[in-house]
Amino acid sequence: MFLTAxxxxxxxxxxxxxxxxxxGFDAAQMDVFSTEPVELPEGLLERPxxxxxxxxxxxxxxxxxxxxxVRYTQYDYPLVTGGMPLxxxxxxxxxxxxxxxxxxxxxxxxxxxxxxxxxxxxxxxxDPVLVAGRIQVRVCCDAGRAATATECLQRAGALNMVES
Amino acid sequence: METTVEMRGDxxxxxxxxxxxxxxxxxLLALAVAFLVGAWGLGCWGYQIVRGIGVAGIRRPxxxxxxxxxxxxxxxxxxxxxxxxxxxxxxxxxxxKPVTRAAEAITVFAxxxxxxxxxxxxxxxxxxxxxxxxxxxxxxxxxxxxxxxWDVTAISTYLTGSVIYLYLPLIPDLAxxxxxxxxxxxxxxxxxxxxxxxxxxxxHSLERAMKxxxxxxxxxxxxxxxxxxxxxxxxxxxxxxxxIYGPYFVAxxxxxxxxxxxxxxxxxRKVLHxxxxxxxxxxxxxxxxxxxxxxxWVYFTVSEHLxxxxxxxxxxMRVFGExxxxxxxxxxxxxxxxxxxxxxxxxxxxxxxxxxxxxxxxVAVLIGMWIERFLxxxxxxxxxxxxxxxxxxxxxxxxxxxxxxxxxAMVMFYLIFCKLFPIIAVWEYKHVSHG
Numbered sequence: 001m002f003l004t005a006x007x008x009x010x011x012x013x014x015x016x017x018x019x020x021x022x023x024g025f026d027a028a029q030m031d032v033f034s035t036e037p038v039e040l041p042e043g044l045l046e047r048p049x050x051x052x053x054x055x056x057x058x059x060x061x062x063x064x065x066x067x068x069x070v071r072y073t074q075y076d077y078p079l080v081t082g083g084m085p086l087x088x089x090x091x092x093x094x095x096x097x098x099x100x101x102x103x104x105x106x107x108x109x110x111x112x113x114x115x116x117x118x119x120x121x122x123x124x125x126x127d128p129v130l131v132a133g134r135i136q137v138r139v140c141c142d143a144g145r146a147a148t149a150t151e152c153l154q155r156a157g158a159l160n161m162v163e164s
Numbered sequence: 165m166e167t168t169v170e171m172r173g174d175x176x177x178x179x180x181x182x183x184x185x186x187x188x189x190x191x192l193l194a195l196a197v198a199f200l201v202g203a204w205g206l207g208c209w210g211y212q213i214v215r216g217i218g219v220a221g222i223r224r225p226x227x228x229x230x231x232x233x234x235x236x237x238x239x240x241x242x243x244x245x246x247x248x249x250x251x252x253x254x255x256x257x258x259x260x261k262p263v264t265r266a267a268e269a270i271t272v273f274a275x276x277x278x279x280x281x282x283x284x285x286x287x288x289x290x291x292x293x294x295x296x297x298x299x300x301x302x303x304x305x306x307x308x309x310x311x312x313x314w315d316v317t318a319i320s321t322y323l324t325g326s327v328i329y330l331y332l333p334l335i336p337d338l339a340x341x342x343x344x345x346x347x348x349x350x351x352x353x354x355x356x357x358x359x360x361x362x363x364x365x366x367x368h369s370l371e372r373a374m375k376x377x378x379x380x381x382x383x384x385x386x387x388x389x390x391x392x393x394x395x396x397x398x399x400x401x402x403x404x405x406x407x408i409y410g411p412y413f414v415a416x417x418x419x420x421x422x423x424x425x426x427x428x429x430x431x432x433r434k435v436l437h438x439x440x441x442x443x444x445x446x447x448x449x450x451x452x453x454x455x456x457x458x459x460x461w462v463y464f465t466v467s468e469h470l471x472x473x474x475x476x477x478x479x480x481m482r483v484f485g486e487x488x489x490x491x492x493x494x495x496x497x498x499x500x501x502x503x504x505x506x507x508x509x510x511x512x513x514x515x516x517x518x519x520x521x522x523x524x525x526x527v528a529v530l531i532g533m534w535i536e537r538f539l540x541x542x543x544x545x546x547x548x549x550x551x552x553x554x555x556x557x558x559x560x561x562x563x564x565x566x567x568x569x570x571x572x573a574m575v576m577f578y579l580i581f582c583k584l585f586p587i588i589a590v591w592e593y594k595h596v597s598h599g
Binding site for chain 2: 031032033034035036037038045047049051052055069070073074076077079088091092094095097098099101102104105106108109111112113115116117118120127128129130132
């Protein structure tokens with residue numbers, strides 16, 4: 001089951017999250033919904049990400065593929081170069097650079113879509129409707145721990161609470 | 165079907181969403197004029213396709229004319245958004261918030277317009293896709309050693325990156341708008357917001373992606389205008405074959421980009437009544453940046469011309485002479501007036517600095533930078549190494565019409581964008597900061 005509590009400010013949300021963590025809930029069970037990003041104290045709601053790694057991997061992959069492709073095309077149809085090398089690292093440098101950047105851009109965007117869950121079409125439960133100026137905290141818990149979660153949220157100053 | 169965005173919530177949202185509703189007479193008139201001029205330009209391009217590239221004024225030896233001037237100019241303008249927005253985002257400049265989206269939109273539209281010019285310039289534009297590497301019946305591959313192929317790669321990367329960079333921070337606004345819109349707007353916003361719920365996981369991902377994109381796009385933006393500069397610098401032509409052309413072009417691009425941003429912001433501030441959000445302090449800060457870039461531009465221009473003059477190479481001195489005291493001299497000195505004298509006077513004297521004067525400086529810089537692109541291309545081509553091969557260029561009505569239509573297209577795209585999407589990112593403006 002899910003408990004969703006509404007708060008009016010970020011410090012109350014911080015207090016609620018701290019109370020929930022002290023009550024034995026972990027970050028994976030909690031979600032915060034808002035119309036603007038809420039800055040919380042560091043370490044309170046860690047969301048691990050592989051975006052940087054994915055971007056570097058994407059950049060390297062596309063960059064190397066670009067070099068291989070340019071090399072292949074230049075040997076596949078050898079132009080008359082007057083004794084100059086068919087494949088030139090200097091001239092390929094720009095293509096390599098741009099494709100490396102393209103790889104980074106593309107994988108950053110793709111990783112954003114995956115990590116933010118935007119690609120998930122089917123959601124287990126409907127997400128709360130965003131209300132301007134309000135911050136909602138949702139906790140996933142079993143029926144046995146609902147009372148603890150409710151107490152944590154109420155103590156932190158929840159304006160109202162919904163069970164789903 | 166009537167579609168609206170219901171005004172609900174706080175004053176900020178009401179103010180920033182207000183421009184999305186209703187169509188004023190002035191707006192419709194501006195849109196109609198821009199559309200007509202744009203359509204006229206498209207018609208002229210059609211005429212050129214049917215009659216051949218000979219209807220343009222490009223003749224041997226000046227095989228690059230207005231079209232390439234416009235190409236370099238618009239690619240330069242495109243540096244307004246993504247580059248400036250990325251720098252401000254990476255340095256966490258608080259005043260950037262109402263500025264970034266207006267800037268990012270300029271980038272996307274200017275790039276679209278700029279990228280069209282090499283195609284317009286082609287003798288056979290309908291086969292432009294031959295530039296792309298795909299297996300074909302001709303058994304040919306594009307020549308990747310050519311700077312023109314570098315352009316294709318660089319601009320494609322920059323355009324893709326800029327569209328994503330504009331789109332990412334739009335998603336939260338679109339999701340919120342979808343809650344308040346009706347009719348086709350509701351469907352549009354819902355489709356584009358791709359299921360944004362505003363969860364902290366999504367905010368974390370968005371902020372991380374924006375930071376990474378800002379870093380990457382900065383590197384791409386610098387490379388794009390460097391590659392455009394290399395279109396010229398790689399040719400062993402008088403006053404083109406220069407080592408400082410890359411940074412010179414990048415500085416010029418940022419300079420003209422800031423000027424375009426100042427002018428666009430000034431217009432939307434007035435037309436969309438956003439005086440409370442686009443405040444004098446934003447113009448003041450951009451004015452200071454514009455002044456800095458003006459000084460940098462002078463530094464590069466002097467470096468470029470002084471070394472040429474001191475070298476005293478006959479071929480280079482012919483071009484130099486054409487620029488500073490020959491047929492192109494009036495344009496050259498007018499450019500100096502627009503790019504340095506006027507901005508320096510208007511922006512360095514504190515008492516003179518206001519929204520109006522900063523806008524005037526911006527307009528002057530835009531005119532000056534267009535002339536600069538003209539002066540980079542034409543004097544060199546009309547005075548090549550062989551004195552006997554000298555020639556002259558004068559644009560035809562077709563080229564002038566197509567040039568005018570690109571400015572109209574920019575206005576039209578911008579007007580439509582401002583009606584569909586909030587020009588100031590609501591969530592960025594209101595970013596809660598309770599660390």
